[in-house]
Amino acid sequence: MVISGRFYELRSHVQHYSWGCCTRGDDVAYISDLVGAEPDSRPWAELWIGAHPSLSSEVDRGNGWELLNEVIASDTEGTLGGSLLSRGFNKLPFLLKVLSCERALSIQSHPDLEWARRLHCSNPRRYPDANHKPEIMIALTEFYALAGFRSTASILDDLECLGSIRMWRQIWREAVELTPRVFCETLLNLPGSVARVMLQDLRRELKSRREPTEREALALWLLDQHPCDRGVLFAFLLNYLRFEPGSCVYIPPNEPHAYLRGTGVECMANSDNVIRAGLTSKTIDIRALLGTLTFKSGSVKVCSGISESGGVTLFKSPAREFQVRFIRDVRFDVSRLAGVPGVALVLSGSWHFRNESTDQVGKRGSSWFWPASMRCGTLEPEGDDCLVVIATVPLEDNNEKENKSKKLKRSK
DSSP states (O other), X not given: OOOOSSOEEEEOEEEOOTTBBOOBTTBOOHHHHHTTXXXXXXXXXXXXEXXXXXXXOEEESSSSEEEHHHHHHHOHHHHHHHXXXXXXXXXXXXXXXXXXXXXXXXXXXXXXXXXXXXXXXXXXXXXXXXXXXXXXXXXXXXXXXXXXEOXXXXXXXXXXXXXXXXXXXXHHTTSSSXXXXXXXXXXXXXXXXXXXXXXXXXXXXXXXXXXXXXXXXXXXXXXXXXXXXXXXXXXXXXXXXXXXXXXXXXXXXXXXXXXXXXXXXXXXXXXOOOEEEESSSSOOOHHHHHHHOOOOBTOOOEEEOEEXXXXXXXXXXXXXXXXXXXXXXXXXXXXXXXXSOEEEEEEXXXXXXXXXXXXXXXXXXXXXXXXXXXXXXXXXXXXXXXXXEEEEOOOOOHHHHHHHHHHHHHHO
């Protein structure tokens, strides 16, 4: 059965990772409340909207629920469209999530395309695909993260004040030139016994402070969660970001980061490749880390979306796989994105998902898919305080088309 050109409601699923938010009394976990679930004791970490094979959304074409990734595979022309196929995409290129955490995620990075192919080839179990994973995080609540290396001078300002790290300091002081790479490499290669003693000393030192600095308070918070994990010391190596609802941060491949606390909308290339550096019980691949990380200072910054029109905010990124829009209290014509597929998630209020043949109402927490074959359609709010987020692949611009044309001519 070929998928037709209209909106399809999805059945999307939740990941209950340990760092997710839990319901406590009247304080209901965001994702649990969003999807209308009965409050329970589980951590509600991520809601996935998309076609990733690990947790694909489901779609009903009239014969019961089917996995969206399998539906797309059965009709790539109708679902993805010729534009995406010509750009080399034979799967939905992005994954939309709501991420909600009250504990720190692991310090991690995602390899670029070249490294993803190499790592997948050498260790497909640990690196399950050959794709990169740029991502954007858009805050829905006050959000905290570590991302990108600080300058050497800033790192030294904090580390020189700590007597407990003398064993680490003795090693990096022998370097010809101090750089973020030296701090990272010497930390990761410290013997486990040395790191454990150092972290115990660090806890005692920081607890003795009458007025710990912001970084020291963060390190103590991380020590409470991971008392024997050297990843705690990345609190002094990486930028500490705090951003308000509506602000965002783009994380390119090969940049270390860890989301710490808060709820936001995340969109990423459709990959599951993770290289971990700390704050985890999982494998830390030191060789892959040191081979891939950029070690650039100040390369990750908090920014804002672009106002396209009243009520529509575009969150662009350098990634060719995705762009995100927040649409608040205004009608949005999906035909302006004709020819590419998209997904939507209703964050508040109710919305009409209309096209020539259907008018469906999407309540808060509902998720939706439209195929590239849908040439016209609108999203229309019902009442006030209505917010929907949509993710699509960016339309090809003229430069991209010209470059393709030149490549085609050269190949002839």
